[in-house]
Amino acid sequence: MRIRAAGGRTGPPGPRRERGSFAVEAAVLVPVILGFALMAVAAGRLQTTGSVVDAAARAGARAASLARTPEGAQQAAADAVRTSLASRSVRCAAEPAGDPQYGTLDTDGGQLATVTVRVSCTVPLSDLLGLDGVPGHKTVTGTFTSVVDRYRGN
Structure with missing residues (x-):
């Protein structure tokens, strides 16, 4: 038996009239959920890249602190930074x-010479997301200061 609804429509009674609403809800919610998931992945990758850049700055400062000359310190720091970034597959634009x-650090035992290395890496967002064609870039910076080794030799 068919029941006539208000307005003269006929159709099955009850919840059957809501057929297909799940498909519509899914079509609306899935892109939103995927967008949030991609944002979470990008944030995690950005945090990881920041940690790698910090580690590269540490490696550069330590290598520079062992060098005997400023020129040697510059070369040792650059090599250590490049090696550290390459080992974690972080590519910088420049x-x-x-x-x-x-610089110097005043302590109770006297002044200590220090060397500070700053690493600044501009990473394409397509590398962070792992998706080709994503426009934009993000600059990540790390700085580390190390005490110059007094006993490195002359």
């Missing part, structure tokens, strides 16, 4: 390490 900066 040369990541600048010149090491020298």
Whole structure:
């Protein structure tokens, strides 16, 4: 038996009229959920890349602290930074390490010479997301200061 609904329509009674609503809800929600998932992946990859850049700055400062000359420190820092970034497959758009900066640290035992290495790496967002064709880039920076080794020899 058919029941006539208000307005003269006929159709099955009850919840059957909501047929197909799940497909519509899924079509609306799936892109939103995927967007949030991609944003979470990008944030995680950005955090990981920041950690790699920090580690490269540490490696560069330590290598520079062992060098005997400023020129040697610059070369040792650049090599250590490149090696550290390459080992984790981080590609920078430009040369990541600048010149090491020298300074002093006052302690109870006297002044200590320090060297600071700053690494700045501009990474394409397509590398962070793992998707080709994503426009844009993000610059990640890391800085580390190391005490110059007094006993490195002359």
